[in-house]
Amino acid sequence: MALGLDLSESRDKVARACQHLHALNAEAEIAAEKIGPYKARLGEQDPKTGWYPVFITCAVVPDDVQKRIATLIGDAVHNMRCALDYIAASLAEISKVSNARTQFPIFKNPVDYGKRIWNEGEVIGRGQLGGVKFGLAEIEALQPYNAKPDFKDSPLWQIQRFSNYDKHRRRSIALSLPRDEGAFSVAFGGCPQPI
DSSP: OOOOOOOHHHHHHHHHHHHHHHHHHHHHHHHHHHHOOEEEEEOOOOTTTOOOOEEEEESOOOHHHHHHHHHHHHHHHHHHHHHHHHHHHHHHHHTTSOOTTOOOOOOSOHHHHHHHTOOTTOSSOOGGGTTOOSSHHHHHHTSGGGSSSOGGGOHHHHHHHHHHHHHHTOOOOOOOOOTTTOSOOOOSTTOOOOO
């Protein structure tokens, strides 16, 4: 669907997230050299999610290094979350409704999504997409509840979960990654680099 959306602000946020991820990669390399030696161990597969925890241990990770890494991760995820919200705001603008409360919805349950946002066949969204007339089916198709076999496999769910924790509670350096992909990567205008 060609809507002629201005996604330049979303692209800027994704580009900024890439900068944070590149800085994180550099910080991690420097920290690994200074702190070493470290050991990595793959934990047992979680039968519910299919994911494997990775445990990395080293002698001591200085607080300042932990804080810098946590801040870079939080800033990268925050910028990705903002990019999604900017898309929702652009959809509100072309729908000629206020984007003051517009937010890209992320749901783990289709019933809740239907009650609060949109059901197939409806012509406008409600709640976080109140009054939006365009892109509703595309946003619904991206919802975590469509991820198989589990909503936790959805990158959107990971962004939502991490963003909320980082924004409302405290910095964190933990981010779940699926085993079968092997690396977290962001692709945008020549930016892709596994982290």
